[in-house]
Amino acid sequence: xxxxxxxxxxxxxxxxxxxxxxxxxxxxxxxxxxxxxxxxxxxxxxxxxxxxxxxxxxxxxxxxxxxxxxxxxxxxxxxxxxxxxxxxxxxxxxxxxxxxxxxxxxxxxxxxxxxxxxxxxxxxxxxxxxxxxxxxxx
Numbered sequence: 001x002x003x004x005x006x007x008x009x010x011x012x013x014x015x016x017x018x019x020x021x022x023x024x025x026x027x028x029x030x031x032x033x034x035x036x037x038x039x040x041x042x043x044x045x046x047x048x049x050x051x052x053x054x055x056x057x058x059x060x061x062x063x064x065x066x067x068x069x070x071x072x073x074x075x076x077x078x079x080x081x082x083x084x085x086x087x088x089x090x091x092x093x094x095x096x097x098x099x100x101x102x103x104x105x106x107x108x109x110x111x112x113x114x115x116x117x118x119x120x121x122x123x124x125x126x127x128x129x130x131x132x133x134x135x136x137x138x
Contacts, residue, residue, distance in 0.1 A: 013057050014099055017102075022041050037076075050117070060099075087099065
C-alpha cells in the first residue's frame with residue numbers, strides 16, 4: 001500500500017506484538033541497536049486500553065511463548081529473559097507474559113476510553129512503575 005505511518009496505535013494489548021515486529025525491522029533493516037529501536041518504537045506508539053479489569057488482559061505462560069516465538073529474542077539481539085521482561089511485572093507471582101504490559105512498555109502514551117477508565121487502568125498499571133503513576137484528576 002506504500003503507507004508510512006508516523007504513529008502506531010495499539011488498540012488493546014492483543015495488538016502489542018506489532019511493536020516486536022517494528023523493533024525487528026528497525027534492527028535488521030536499519031541496523032539500529034535494540035535500545036535505539038526501542039526508543040524509536042516508543043516515541044511513535046500510543047496504547048489505548050478499553051478493559052478496566054485485570055482478567056480482561058491477555059496473559060500467557062512462558063511455555064506457550066517458547067512454542068511460538070522462541071526464535072524472536074535472537075532477532076532483537078536480546079536474551080530470552082530480556083524479551084520476557086517486556087511483558088512481565090516482577091511483583092506478579094504468576095510470571096505470565098502480559099500483552100498489556102508489553103503494550104504499555106512499548107508506548108510513549110497510554111490512555112483509557114474515559115476518565116473513570118483512566119483512573120482504573122492507572123491503578124492496574126501502577127505496579128509497573130511504583131511511585132511514578134499518581135492520580136491527578138482534577
